[in-house]
Amino acid sequence: MDLTEKTLSAQRVFEGRLIHVRHDQVCLPDGQKTVREVVEHPGGVAIAALTEEGQILLVDQFRYAQQRVMREVPAGKLERGEDPRKAALRELEEETGYRAEHIKLMGEFIPTGAYLEERIWMYFAWGLSFAGQHPDADEFLHVTKMDLGELVEQIMNGTIIDGKTIAMGLKLQRMLENSSAAKRKAATD
């Protein structure tokens, strides 16, 4: 069965500063009609930046919608038409003050596909040098560093709860484990 839902009509019901909201009439695979709510968002980037000492850069930020301070990898939204790779380097420097010499795509992350357009491009960055922090005027954050092993422990015991930070911490740890296993194998072959 084809699972596709077809748009019958689309109506913008809210235009905000960060998000817009749509209320669409759609046709389901069996021909029934229903409504779908869609939060429009330009998409974003998130960066797992590793120091030479194996520490990952994190930011503590008050997340208003969650009413609490959350510890997360640096992240931000794409400007219209912006290249995700450039956005990742820009956001990393704005939020943490660090420039990265190397950057590599770690894949896509969909926060919640049920009603959100947002997709996040995840990047791994290394070769860091400090250039000076310059966050947006309405952005207040503390930068911190943590051993990647410690981050993974805090993910596993439920202290770190931000979705992209869980995904990127575990993905990066496994990437590095796989790559050192491959190196060990190459050395013994």
Added chain:
Amino acid sequence: MDLTEKTLSAQRVFEGRLIHVRHDQVCLPDGQKTVREVVEHPGGVAIAALTEEGQILLVDQFRYAQQRVMREVPAGKLERGEDPRKAALRELEEETGYRAEHIKLMGEFIPTGAYLEERIWMYFAWGLSFAGQHPDADEFLHVTKMDLGELVEQIMNGTIIDGKTIAMGLKLQRMLENSSAAKRKAATD
């Protein structure tokens, strides 16, 4: 510095079937005023259900906001006042047809704290028996099974992009690795 942002006024600007949207005036840590947009959502559950053969249950579903079919762990939203553990068992059975004898909280997952209230309770379920699928009337999905190792591979190579599925696949794999390492250690001590 205290990072807390205080609410000055709150205005509901959209009331939908699944989500509501608020437009709040807030006071930033330095006393400046700004606006915050908040998508209200009752929260949800997601379930990593493992068969005795080490396969994980997944569902393919058209995600309208993403305009594509996505492969995800079973998930759904909480009914008002519903216990997350009960909701997880209910959603697992509705979407996949399986009942689980055991269920264990794997932690919280915040899809995107910047503007979303949603938090997802992640559960690990096992001891499965088939009871019959009964999805909601406007829910069309295909159930599939995959070796946990294969899921982790598809997460690592970027085929699986759903956030909670990335987080739960990697978290479960590491949980099982840690637990078998602890068992090996106990056996040799």
